[in-house]
Amino acid sequence: MIEPDFLRTTRTAYDSMAALYAESFANGLEDHPLDRAMLIAFADLVRANGGGPVADLGCGPGHVTGLLHSFGLDASGVDLSPEMIAIARAAHPELRFEVGSMTALDLADDSLGGVLARYSIIHTPPEQLPRVFAEFHRVLAPGGHLLLAFQAHDDPSELAESFDHKVALAYHWSPDRVADLLSKTGFTETARLRQTAPPEAERQFPQAHLLFSKV
Template sequence: MNDDTPDFVRATRASYDEIADPYAERHPDSLAHHPLDRALLTGFAELVRAAGPAPVADVGSGPGHVTARLHALGVPVFGVDVSPRMVALARRAHPGLRFQVGSMLRLDLPDGTLGGVLALYSVIHVPDEHLPRAFAEFHRVLAPGGHVLLGFQSGDEEGRMRLTERFGREIGLDYHWRTPETVARQLASAGLRPTARVLREPDGEETRPRAFVLAHKPPAAPRRPEAAAGAVTSR
């Protein structure tokens, strides 16, 4: 990582490296028991396919099961995760797909090359002061007309929680709770137009509501005909 990497990125990376193996074993497919979540992912896939052949980046791809689901839906997709251990596990579980180490604050991608950005339960680790930078990066890498789908734990009130232990391992992981309305406003400020917000109640072992926000990068404005500007010429 570069010397200017924020401390929270380093802490998130170290924490997920520490818990990657038990996490992948405990959560082999986080969408398996949530039909509404799967339906939203399917809708996102349809939107991306309709917009064109550009690929999707699954940012915060973890063990890779959601990346694999998108691939099965006919979407060209690759995974990006801040944890090298998570990336290694994803490559082992899904050898036919591409996974790379990276941060949503600085994606190693050219401008305007993605048809979509998927970020399920990864922006929860980004502090408020860094969220505009992450969303600006999503806007940068998206092609005009591209789509973003975010999923995150939510609730009526916003706040922060620090977790120092998980799966019997010592970690230092911060979680940031936000409402769909707050996230939608942040996306709009980054030039991404929100199109849908969904909030579902906790299910099973979940303790907080799950929120999803869908947005898109507006298509490029059509070029104005140049003929009009040059219609009158001097002789």
Template sequence: MTTHRHTTTRESYDTVATDYEMLLRDELAKSPFERAMLGVFAERVLAAGGGRVADLGCGPGRITGHLASLGLDICGIDLSPQMVAVARWAHPRLRFDVGTMTALDFADGCLAGALAWYSTVHTPLAELPEVFEEFHRVLAPGGLLALAYKVGDESVHLGHAYGHPLDLDVYRFPPDRIAELLGDAGLLESARLVREADGPGTPASTPQAYVLARKPE
């Protein structure tokens, strides 16, 4: 079901896609915490035998491309058609498709790993159970989920960012509550890294959390 929030989120990211890719293209090189957790995620998926991985809410594909460079067989899914178009341009050897995290076009249990790297930040806490249940559905037994999100218990409205007018609500989540919701969906948190903010005006201007969770065998 398409909601007003889905529509405004899609339209906002369609508007900023090209500038977003350009502005954030090299941000991962400045974020050792993110690289560390992404590296652990990739290593554990490969150690378990590898398999298909999906970057859910992939944006312009910068994390998708990084994980591919670490050896993962990965594809990207995003709500925004323009983001998908930019991702295909930036990473022509990888597959990117338009889709939504609440109705993924994957068979039950087909993924060795899934990633939602800041892609749940526009979903209210009350709607996360549906998202996490869908993640559980597509993961194979033993499959690994990686999450990144902003820490807190409030939301912020973005009316302008990346040089463009937007209409986005950005939600922050308490880590213990996220672990509880993951558990309710059948996904067991196995690692958590919470980092403090770097300061105003930086990409990490609020505390951030990086989580690994596993679907039991």
């Protein structure tokens, strides 16, 4: 099968700066209390539904996969970039990390208690997003939870706007439109957080965290 260009360019870009990325995000999100709060809520919800494996899709260097593990989850990671996966394996030898794409996951139907996609849908062209959400829905077991985080914008007339991300072409998304798409895929909304960008941030995009479940 011919690989779409966006996957090839995203992989090449992250491969070339994986070590730098890992250095920048070496701490356990101590300086991101709201991100941590959403991850803790996600972990609690997954456990309340009986646990089950949790996949961190687009896990990068695995720092958040490690955090989920520290919250008591059976967490593993998948990433497009072999360099990211090599770093994640070295940093967390006790956890499973595999190279793969969220557009076609090598995971069985109904096999997961939770899916995390933290800033990893941002390089997906908008027309490919329904395919990615269908994959999330396919691999989650009934009652499973999905936590999505992404750079947002406040214009619901546009699903996505592109921006000049440091690594590769990226999109920030309308939380309302993403939520609509998730509902059409069969997910039910549990909660959402809109975080204002701090004044010192390079880009003044709000950050969205959407928590959904598969009924």
